[in-house]
Amino acid sequence: MNHAALLARLHREGLGPWAQRLEADSVDWLVSHGDYPRWSAALASLPVLTDIAFHFDTAAVTIDAECADREALHQALQGLMPWRKGPYSIADVLIDCEWRSDFKWDRVSPHLAGLQGRRILDVGCGNGYHCWRMLAQSPELVLGIEPSVLFNLQFQALQHYLQREDIDMLPIGVEDMPENLNWFDTVFSMGVLYHRRSPIDHLYQLKSFLREGGELCLETLVIAGAEGQLLMPPDRYARMRNVWFIPTAAELLLWLRRTGFVNARVVDETDTAVDEQRSTEWMQFESLQQSLDEDNPAFTVEGLPAPRRAVILANKP
Secondary structure, three states: OOOHHHHHHHHHOOOHHHHHHHHHHHHHOOOOOOOHHHHHHHHHOOOOEEEEEEEOOOOOEEEEEEEOOHHHHHHHHHOOOOOOEEOEEEOOEEEOOOEEHHHHHHHHHHHOOOOOOOEEEEEOOOOOHHHHHHHHHOOOEEEEEOOOHHHHHHHHHHHHHHOOOOEEEEOOOHHHOOOOOOOEEEEEEEOOHHHOOOHHHHHHHHHHHEEEEEEEEEEEEEEOOOOOOEEOOOOOEOOEOOOOOEEEHHHHHHHHHHOOOEEEEEEEEEEOOOOOEOOEOOEOOOOHHHHEOOOOOOEEOOOOEOOEEEEEEEEOO
């Protein structure tokens, strides 16, 4: 993993202490995971591509290229399974991921202030699918943070071919970020808030990363209802263990106001459908359909309201 361009940028921007800490910590990144040798071998086996072109404005993040051994490419990419966020197309090998993440991007992107020339942070970015899609709008920098080793290596599979300096991904969690950066123009937190034991602290963290006037894009699970209402699952939610709080969209607006955001508004609220999250050749485990009540899919297998997601935008004053 080569983060030289990012580290040099941070030094130029007066963020040298953060760059130095990242450089020191990078010695221990990734390699402690038990599956790292297998995943690293898959990454190393990626074959050579020639005549490379790319497309970030299509549903599948696409690398058009000539490949002399497409079967080797297919096997190398399958060595990085399961692929959860996508889709991707690399030299005509379609990676049909569990999530049709382009559905979410289509709900989010029309409402953004615009990303051209902006410094962007994507918290809990998965394998970086949305980060790649952001490049279609010519931002100055897209930085994703994601502690999952596998997701980082999936990102590196694309970066192996594209070698872009305007995008990077760090294998760290939000708790590893410096406080009060006040540096990013846009911060995304999509599919993260309900995994946080302290969602209010998470909102304060996100605000501290933004410059004055910067924009937060918050996408998270919600339930139907009014201000003052939320769901705290007694155990699992849709078979997920680490879901803590699912508020209504109205309650979430209150949280944002209480944490100091302004101009908070709901721009989309949509039930998650089984054609958006499903098992595929590239993610062969059970998915959303197996997490819903088979007799009444308006509820999860635990008898709780089925997944509904909201997109909320707000600004740092």
